[in-house]
Amino acid sequence: MDLPVTAVGVDPATDLTPRRVLVTGGAGFIGSHVVARLMLMGSQVRVLDNFSTGRLENLADAVCGGLTDADVVSGDIRTPEGVEVIHQWQPDVVVHLAAQANAPVGRRSPLYDADVNVFGTANVLDACARGGVRLVVNAAGSAIFGSVPAHDLPVREDHPIAPVDPYGISKAAGVHYLDWYGRQHGLAYTSMVFGNVYGSRQEGGDYGVVSLMVDALLGGRQAVIYDDGTQTRDFIHVSDVAEAVAVACHHSGVGMVNIGSGQQTSINEVYDTVREASGADNTARYEPLPWPGEVRNMALDTRKARELLGWRPKLGFTEGVRMTVRDARRWQAGSRILSPVRALDQALTH
Template identity: 45%
Template sequence: MKVLVTGGAGFIGSHVSDEFLRAGHEVIALDNMSSGKRENLDPKVRLVELDIRSPEAAALIRSERPQVICHLAAQMDVRRSVEDPRFDADANILGMLNLLEAARASGVKKVIFSSTGGAIYGEQDVFPAPESHPTRPVSPYGVSKAAGELYLGYYRAQYGLSYVALRYANVYGPRQNPHGEAGVVAIFSQRLVAGRECAIYGDGGQTRDFVFGPDVARANLLAFEKDYVGAVNIGTGVETDINRLYALLAGAAGADTRAQHAPGKPGEQRRSCIDASLARKVLGWEPSVGLAEGLRRTLEYFRGVSQGTSRAAG
């Protein structure tokens, strides 16, 4: 089966491309290469360099007629969305609509959307949050992802386009770009490997649910294989605060330097943690890599990058 992965040369997208390739599917990666890298991809994956907002991206869908679209391409930096909401909406809402219009006109059977569990619920009432929790995002990024889910519901009702919205927790792991993507694990890892000081914004007591990138990629394949339609959380259900995260990474890196604290950033939640029990029920998915092991693998990847020996497989 032919699968189009938008953002396919990026951190999560390249792992998704790997999953579908290993399952025997033909994979096309569409990426504007703003943060993606060709070396992230298996040579068997065909890379097409286009922006999802472009007429050419829509034309690609119409000409290739993929059966499935895994939509990962996005403006994914919460802080940038606060600074420039128009840019966030342009990429995450108008870009997605460009793809959906082409998809419904081209006979695409299913869209697997990379949504957010980390930002869509806002300041949570319960921990971990189930899919039934009210969606009240506190950043434009979260708003744009919630809008994407609503549009998918519309295209399902109006045109019969099937979809799964995977609400990711905070994804980390090999291939994450510490410059072009929001990812505290990647930022800390790169700096620790280089022997540089790390900064924690705020008091470090803010918590996140950290889930390993290849585990998230596996959820995409399962979402394709199962008949479930709707939103489903992809996370661990475990809260880890940033001070603890830094201590774990520094310990794994053999670094004894303390992190410095800087003023907190606007638009960031205090606590975030999601319940993935529905994913176990409807997708047969659960995380397979714990935080300590995932951090070790991530540090190993960044060591390889610094030494010029890291393999693209991550």
């Protein structure tokens, strides 16, 4: 998708233009959009990724924008060698997106989830504090809030952190570590609490309800809705998220900040929107929740992002879903630009 080159909300009074930005998890769904967006805004960008869920193909836009094999570091955030790039390359901003990002995997493998999201995050932050990094932009998620009472929705950043599953717990730990590194070592940070991010290149397998439904309906299969489908989430398109991250890189740290639509959208509404956008006419299959204690409703209050970053979402949900369907069809048609990525792949493997 084409993105506008002018950043919304960049503060011209202070020159905080990031020269060098390291994006951990830059080959993933959100990371690949962030890398491409930062490059359009003129930053030199490097990716640190272990390719556990990330893919080189996701970096096609960035490669066309000038990303080279030297800019892609294959490494693990849990190891000293993995974060060595922070000491060697000396980025002024680190966008930390690398994570075990799949809540169902967190429930099945809480130790793996903690290893990547807690230990790996602490390892990245420690290297940032020692390496003189100006700013860390971190990815948290609405899962850190757990079940929020209806009268507190949309939820504000100062709401108590009370996660209800291993993924929420490990993401909350990252937020607490940032707070500690900030107080103890003066590490400036912006910790973005994303809503449910959707858009092209999302491949959850068993999470990411928009992409699961798009895949099912474009593939002629029945989509599955758990429970009665009236549960709600705050959906935000990945292009708006990439813009928020890029804008945050041009500011000082603002602490925790919500990045969402501010709206509750039910899973039934998601299904109706995807069905309309894809032109499919099959009905959904309702199944009982495979896990207990799911958060019922969620929406994020985004006033802080508007006030401090000048960011607000540009895409409505219907438009964002139509774009996701269009991009999925383009992917199926094999029209993505893969030749520069093949060259990068060869460079990395030889």
